[in-house]
Amino acid sequence: xxxxxxxxxxxxxxxxxxxxxxxxxxxxxxxxxxxxxxxxxxxxxxxxxxxxxxxxxxxxxxxxxxxxxxxxxxxxxxxxxxxxxxxxxxxxxxxxxxxxxxxxxxxxxxxxxxxxxxxxxxxxxxxxxxxxxxxxxxxxxxxxxxxxxxxxxxxxxxx
Amino acid sequence: xxxxxxxxxxxxxxxxxxxxxxxxxxxxxxxxxxxxxxxxxxxxxxxxxxxxxxxxxxxxxxxxxxxxxxxxxxxxxxxxxxxxxxxxxxxxxxxxxxxxxxxxxxxxxxxxxxxxxxxxxxxxxxxxxxxxxxxxxxxxxxxxxxxxxxxxxxxxxxxxxxxxxxxxxxxxxxxxxxxxxxxxxxxxxxxxxxxxxxxxxxxxxxxxxxxxxxxxxxxxxxxxxxxxxxxxxxxxxxxxxxxxxxxxxxxxxxxxxxxxxxxxxxxxxxxxxxxxxxxxxxxxxxxxxxxxxxxxxxxxxxxxxxxxxxxxxxxxxxxxxxxxxxxxxxxxxxxxxxxxxxxxxxxxxxxxxxxxxxxxxxxxxxxxxxxxxxxxxxxxxxxxxxxxxxxxxxxxxxxxxxxxxxxxxxxxxxxxxxxxxxxxxxxxxxxxxxxxxxxxxxxxxx
Numbered sequence: 001x002x003x004x005x006x007x008x009x010x011x012x013x014x015x016x017x018x019x020x021x022x023x024x025x026x027x028x029x030x031x032x033x034x035x036x037x038x039x040x041x042x043x044x045x046x047x048x049x050x051x052x053x054x055x056x057x058x059x060x061x062x063x064x065x066x067x068x069x070x071x072x073x074x075x076x077x078x079x080x081x082x083x084x085x086x087x088x089x090x091x092x093x094x095x096x097x098x099x100x101x102x103x104x105x106x107x108x109x110x111x112x113x114x115x116x117x118x119x120x121x122x123x124x125x126x127x128x129x130x131x132x133x134x135x136x137x138x139x140x141x142x143x144x145x146x147x148x149x150x151x152x153x154x155x156x157x158x159x
Numbered sequence: 160x161x162x163x164x165x166x167x168x169x170x171x172x173x174x175x176x177x178x179x180x181x182x183x184x185x186x187x188x189x190x191x192x193x194x195x196x197x198x199x200x201x202x203x204x205x206x207x208x209x210x211x212x213x214x215x216x217x218x219x220x221x222x223x224x225x226x227x228x229x230x231x232x233x234x235x236x237x238x239x240x241x242x243x244x245x246x247x248x249x250x251x252x253x254x255x256x257x258x259x260x261x262x263x264x265x266x267x268x269x270x271x272x273x274x275x276x277x278x279x280x281x282x283x284x285x286x287x288x289x290x291x292x293x294x295x296x297x298x299x300x301x302x303x304x305x306x307x308x309x310x311x312x313x314x315x316x317x318x319x320x321x322x323x324x325x326x327x328x329x330x331x332x333x334x335x336x337x338x339x340x341x342x343x344x345x346x347x348x349x350x351x352x353x354x355x356x357x358x359x360x361x362x363x364x365x366x367x368x369x370x371x372x373x374x375x376x377x378x379x380x381x382x383x384x385x386x387x388x389x390x391x392x393x394x395x396x397x398x399x400x401x402x403x404x405x406x407x408x409x410x411x412x413x414x415x416x417x418x419x420x421x422x423x424x425x426x427x428x429x430x431x432x433x434x435x436x437x438x439x440x441x442x443x444x445x446x447x448x449x450x451x452x453x454x455x456x457x458x459x460x461x462x463x464x465x466x467x468x469x470x471x472x473x474x475x476x477x478x479x480x481x482x483x484x485x486x487x488x489x490x491x492x493x494x495x496x497x498x499x500x501x502x503x504x505x506x507x508x509x510x511x512x513x514x515x516x517x518x519x520x521x522x523x524x525x526x527x528x529x530x531x532x533x534x535x536x537x538x539x540x541x542x543x544x545x546x547x548x549x550x551x552x553x554x555x556x557x558x559x560x561x562x563x564x565x566x567x568x569x570x571x572x573x574x575x576x577x578x579x580x581x582x583x584x585x586x587x588x589x590x591x592x593x594x595x596x597x598x599x600x601x602x603x604x605x
Contacts, residue, residue: 029345
């Protein structure tokens with residue numbers, strides 16, 4: 001395979017494999033896909049094949065996980081992925097008005113990416129912080145009690 | 160006397176200066192229960208847990224002692240423990256608090272449970288959207304290892320335990336224990352048939368496996384610390400201990416409230432602890448145990464007979480917050496996620512939101528759930544967007560009535576119950592959306 005995997009990613013994946021019995025390497029699947037997505041921002045077809053070889057399974061086994069778990073992407077996203085909680089308690093706290101605001105502000109719809117590839121916007125199902133809604137995740141950062149003003153301020157700090 | 164919280168699991172986290180570091184936990188008496196447990200024979204620990212009456216805090220309320228007693232200890236295969244930290248039931252946010260604010264109490268609980276069940280490898284399956292919680296747990300495990308509470312020869316004994324943290328990736332179904340196990344095996348989180356795949360016998364890698372919720376495990380240091388018999392005095396008969404409730408929606412003070420089971424009513428919880436319905440408005444509906452629990456209506460009147468033969472006659476305010484009372488009135492305590500809807504709430508819209516969640520999260524394995532959850536979501540979407548058709552209310556109910564009992568896992572019930580109960584209790588609001596005339600030439604399944 002011509003694909004060059006950076007040594008630090010390879011080392012990270014090798015370490016993850018030690019978390020499971022030697023004959024159960026496939027168990028590392030979701031953790032390995034997280035590591036790959038953290039590095040490349042998405043999981044490409046090449047990395048699906050690389051993962052299959054690494055875990056001793058078939059590419060279809062990796063592919064069916066990439067397509068099943070909502071957190072994995074097969075296409076690159078913007079630099080900042082903004083996920084707005086869609087579920088009931090956040091809706092009751094104004095989450096959908098917030099989502100409408102950010103769509104208008106960025107000029108994109110849900111699952112859209114801005115032309116400068118800075119922002120991707122998406123819904124997310126319940127983030128388990130229902131007492132502090134509306135909740136938003138921007139990449140790995142969780143934000144509570146987000147108003148339109150607070151979101152505007154947050155977006156302004158992202159470069 | 161006004162009802163108060165009974166903070167046991169959440170007693171430390173809000174103290175000034177309390178951090179997630181091990182020093183804070185040790186200064187508060189942490190890991191003393193582990194020392195005590197490790198001086199006990201494992202079977203005695205299991206007995207204490209049985210005596211405590213502890214019931215699972217994840218959703219099903221199954222006896223923890225009984226669950227442990229079902230573990231196949233004679234198979235010759237390793238026994239695994241999995242901490243289910245895949246908190247995702249809409250309206251539930253207690254495990255997030257426990258993990259993010261007091262991780263060592265969970266670690267201590269895991270070590271006690273593992274020692275009691277001869278487990279050498281434990282996994283924490285934490286939901287993918289908790290990256291911070293993941294880092295906090297890794298840090299806590301390393302701190303515990305440095306103090307010899309985790310790792311080789313714990314506290315100088317022959318007992319060794321590794322705790323590994325495994326992240327999920329956004330699939331709600333992985334909170335179902337057999338779906339979780341499939342996911343931990345590196346597959347899609349498709350729940351398994353029971354029988355034969357009871358985790359206690361054929362769990363992770365076909366080995367005996369215990370799956371316990373975060374809050375359940377956090378109770379173990381408490382039980383060992385005070386003894387199972389003393390713990391059983393907290394709460395009420397068959398509903399022992401405290402429960403960390405998550406309250407959200409239209410209340411003045413949403414948040415986590417730890418209460419003694421059965422010692423406080425929903426009225427005391429909502430009107431007392433939570434400061435009442437937001438804006439002084441009236442309650443319209445109450446979802447008592449996560450979004451899959453059947454909804455209660457503010458003017459519901461519950462009458463019947465308790466198991467001990469004494470009658471009860473309750474308005475929603477009078478219903479005790481515990482497992483059995485909610486089961487008696489036809490709903491469930493579930494995950495302890497209480498969602499409050501006031502008189503301004505649009506119930507069909509709220510149900511559309513919930514239905515959308517289940518349609519998105521159905522794993523797709525069983526046809527009644529995969530198709531049914533989607534049909535219900537589609538019907539509710541058109542009903543709440545001005546496109547209701549004559550008969551849609553009945554149509555919704557007929558779909559919901561045909562899912563439960565026809566699926567591999569309880570997701571079928573979880574997606575049907577909110578629809579069945581909302582349509583039954585707020586029928587007028589759904590009928591009101593329907594046109595008075597039959598619309599021609601449009602299929603219902605669109």
